[in-house]
Amino acid sequence: MTVIFQTSYSLPGSDEPLTHARIAHSMNWLTGGTVTASSTATGYFADGPDNSLTYEKWKPSSLSATWEYDHGSTATCDYCCIAAHTMGTNGNTLQVQYWNGSNWSGLIPATAVTSDAPIMCIFGQQTRQRWRIQVSSGTAPTIGAVKFGLSMQMQRPLFGGHAPINTARQTVMRSNYSETGEFLGRSIQRTYGATDYAWQHLTTAWGRNNWRDFQLASEREPFWIAWRPGDNGDVAYAMLDETPIPQNMGIRSFMSVSMSIRSRGYD
Structure with a gap:
């Protein structure tokens, strides 16, 4: 599964049903903030996941590792999306967190990643300034794109004929x-x-x-x-x-x- 939900996630009353598509795109994800990584291996880039070019990747030099996005001001998000990663191959565990003013709080439970497919983490809306992913277990992966934002929710579901x-x-x-x-x-x-x-x-x-x-x-x-x-x-x-x-x-x-x-x- 590459959709990961917040523990005890409850669909907000104003949201579309979860049978309707969620889309994360560059006009609903956060940009313009500051990126900080706990460590970065030689030849890789801490700010690589902050753009959409999947050949520029971040790789921590050791685990457990964190990659943080500080927006500079509060913003509302309900997703964290990750792509171009090797966390499945490297046997990693992923957690998404936000800074609550005094410590880091988990948005999704620590989840073992079982494939290198793109990931969409869905959680109830949070208005925060600092967001991060934490990677543990296994060996150091490469990650090409990470975004936080407020998803576009399709008004209608897809019907028959779609190839997953x-x-x-x-x-x-x-x-x-x-x-x-x-x-x-x-x-x-x-x-x-x-x-x-x-x-x-x-x-x-x-x-x-x-x-x-x-x-x-x-x-x-x-x-x-x-x-x-x-x-x-x-x-x-x-x-x-x-x-x-x-x-x-x-x-x-x-x-x-x-x-x-x-x-x-x-x-």
């Missing part, structure tokens, strides 16, 4: 065969995920209030999407090649929109 990103694996391979058809080996050139999302019966008011920000954000940077966070742990760190454009359905004041995404691959 966890099994929508796209692998470009080159195989070698002998003249008689013997298998001589194979090289994998690229692995990534690819799937489609489509929503219908979005109200015009919701679309105008929410979708343009997502368009602008997704044109510039990747984003996280958990399509049914209450039912399964599928999370994508996704990129778009085309801007998704809502269309009027011709039914009352409803709109529909779809998008095709490519996600960072992992083993």
Whole structure:
């Protein structure tokens, strides 16, 4: 599972159900703050996870380790998202915390990470200035992106026909065969995920209030999407090649929109 909930999480009354997608993008996550890491291995960058470029990574030189984001002023968040990490491979335990003015308080329980898939931690809204992740157990991982923010919640759920990103694996391979058809080996050139999302019966008011920000954000940077966070742990760190454009359905004041995404691959 790569969706992790706060202990005893209770859905706020104003939130959409957990069968509706949650999206973390660059116009709803925190930026402009200060990053501090407890340690950083040679050749890596403490501020690597503070941007969306997954090739710039942080790796602690020892565990237990912390990576902190100080926003400089209070801000409201309900998620922490992590991508381009090796915490599953390295056998790590993750905890998300905030500073309550006197000590660090846990937002999600210490959780053993079992894969290198993107992570979305969901918790009740907290208005704080300082946030951090704590990594323990196992060996030192690399982490490419960490963001805190207030998620975009889709007004409608997805229905039939969606291919979950966890099994929508796209692998470009080159195989070698002998003249008689013997298998001589194979090289994998690229692995990534690819799937489609489509929503219908979005109200015009919701679309105008929410979708343009997502368009602008997704044109510039990747984003996280958990399509049914209450039912399964599928999370994508996704990129778009085309801007998704809502269309009027011709039914009352409803709109529909779809998008095709490519996600960072992992083993």
